[in-house]
Amino acid sequence: MKKLMLIFIGILNFTICNAQSDFVILKDQKTIDKLINVYKILPEFSKTFDITKAEFDFIEEVSRECISNYNKNVMNGFKKRGEKRKYAKMYQIKDLKNYKIQYVPYLNEKGEKEIWINGFCDDFDSDWKRDIIYVFDGGNCYFSIKLNVLTGECLAIGTNGYA
DSSP, rough: HHHHHHHHHHHHHHHHHOOOEEEOOOOOOHHHHHHHTTTHHHTTTTOOOOOOOOHHHHHHHHHHHHHHHHHHHHHHHHHHOOOOOHHHGGOOOGGGGGGHHHHHHEETTTSSSSEEEHHHEEETTTTTSSOOOOOSSSGGGGEEEEEETTOOOOEEEOOOOOO
8 A cells, every 4th residue: 555655646746747847047147138139039228137936926827828818819810811720739839838948037128027938848958047048940849928027918929930
């Protein structure tokens, strides 16, 4: 009985751990500068800030809501155009457990707290916990979101295209 209980706990632990995405918060100015100068993703005078646990929890909640709305809009867009709905799934953001996620908190030019969220399912064996993963194409294996941390407004969201 003891063995059976240990196996059950092990399986439960494995299931719970696999239901969560692996993530990192990149909050160094060097990363911010790269996102400004190299990738042209962030506003020119962005500065980093330390994100609180409460802000992070809020961001996770709002980003899931933002993703849900985005996925509904993608599906509705395909439906309105009379395109096959099965292709819409190629442009929808999958369950977050399928991605590794980089969170980059920054202050915009007005001093407002925003965050850039970068999700990807292939890190090309790079040091993704230190370096930005940025690719062209790749479809819904890659997505990004920009959120206003104070208001929860989804400023931008999308998946990559296909070559």
